[in-house]
Amino acid sequence: MLPDLAELLADAHVVALPMRVRFRGITTREAVVLRGPSGWTEFSPFVEYDDAEAAAWLRAAIDFGWTDHEPAADSVPVNATVPGIAPDDVADLLARYPGCTTAKVKVAEPGTTVDDDVARVAAVRRVMGPDAAVRVDANGLWSVEQAVVALERLAPFDLQYAEQPAATVPELAELRSRIAGLGVRIAADESVRKATDPLAVARAGAADVLVVKAQPLGGITAARAVIASAGLPCVVSSALDTSVGLGMGTFLAAAAMTPGYAAGLGTAAMFAGDVTVDPLVPVDGRVPVRRVEVSSAMVERFAASPDRTAWWRARLERVHARLAAA
Template identity: 35%
Template sequence: MKQRSVLHLAIPLREPFVTSQGVLAERELVVIRLEDDDGTTGFGEAAPLESYDGVSIGAVIDSLRMGPPPRGAPPQARAAWELAELDLQRRRLGRPLGDPFNDQIPVNMTLPAGPPEEVAAAAAEGLRAGYSCFKVKVGLADDVERVGAVREAVGPWPALRVDANAAWPVEEAVAAIDDLAPLDLELVEQPCATLEEIAAVRLRVGVPVAADESITGVEDVVAAARLGACDAVNVKLSGSGGFGPARDALRSARDHGMAAWLSSTLDGPWGIAAALQLASSESLSLACGLATLELFDAELARALAAPSRGLMAVPQGPGLGVEVSEAALREVLVEEVL
């Protein structure tokens, strides 16, 4: 018989994180802990972000109160339960969740939509730290100045992505991307809200287009391919419903001739560890957006090794390969729900 506890966490950010959707000062997460009779423990994490995916912390907690989330529960709740079960099972076996192929995964540095000079300074620091791929949040009036400042700070060779988080209607997206195109962009992520709108934009711009918020599983990947909406997809493990569904989405993208990568919605260490193992198992080549723990101001953020030279080490297990002390959990604990 498994014992379970559900923890509501709030992790402060070192600095407010600004996007076209607003400002985030702390990251709330829901963590489920399963403990077997022999004392083996597995952890799973739900990372909803209501301004991004429309799913509230309360909805996830409610879905986890009675045990395994029912059909139709938020995918983040299903992901948390699946990860906890997998972590528990694989810890018993002394194995990781996936079959890591690479010891390290290339990751991008994510830059919020702050004042151009501040964002450029952060990018320059990232370049010195060894990052070779940068993602800049856009969708505000000063996008050209901010992205231009970043390009000037990092020079001509690093890959530079921009992410609008669905900020633009079609005509604004086309105009904005045309304005940003001379800055040599690797891709523009989620310019509009729907796959149909993204497809319309892709027909009219010369920069590769990626879908993010519009991708929550295999069905969305298939729809994106059918519409010719994008060149690549950004898959979120929590938003897809777990390790297995995210893996299926990545493989579907490959089968349909689209590039794919994994990223975090400011996930905690359990979600990042699972995504690193999955990225390694699937041999993803695009830099993944998983170097976000360093944005947190809490001991819990140090549960995984920090990026080095633009690479993150893949946890080798057992299970997720994450050990978080009780003190680190208490530091950010809002409530132990169960």
């Protein structure tokens, strides 16, 4: 059932959380946290997404806030996330992820080179040691030719996988064929969460691993259905959520993620502020599976400006109307 708009807005707060480092080109993450009968939930589609894409994020918020999901574990292992920083800064950043034995390293950042990527991955491998799992994530920014060149240079660092090294499903399929001898597996992220058919990449044989995010796929219930149908290993990751949204991700990861992988749900460590006094930051390489209680003092401290608050409330109203008309 779709709650009334008034019910959604009754205890909704728009926040602007500062980030410790630039990530996805942003230094402040805006989000709406709202309370349903089952607890706090989150609506935070990125600002550039249109209302059609944002509709899945609102379905996710409703699914988590109006459904009593049961935790399937006490905690889940998580990876460290390394943005496009200088190699000399890697050790300090990884110290924010105590106990993590997996790292996801951003590559192909605008304004950087493959040499920069190699140096960053080399620094991560040096700091974390030979037994750590190291992933790279290009966010679909390489062409097939660029991905071949880059992955040939990065393969010696024993990558767990390369996430979205090219943009489209046909490109991923071509790349997967061309690098078959490198031993680098291909993971699909945008080809899952931004696709009209999130299973198309699996059916095309274009990926070895699927990266699944609760909010973009419409919530825990919908994402679990994708994972069950995929026939591939699945890793649950965040969409740069607040700790409320990360809590949603932990329930999904505990219930449905492939064992042996670390979830990408340690990203609260990237924020200099949050909506709670007890954020879901990694401890001993894991985060707890739990709902997060929002702090009134924290949402007041990090409240978005009046114009941005009005923008988000209008957006939520439009997307709610879209769901009501569906």
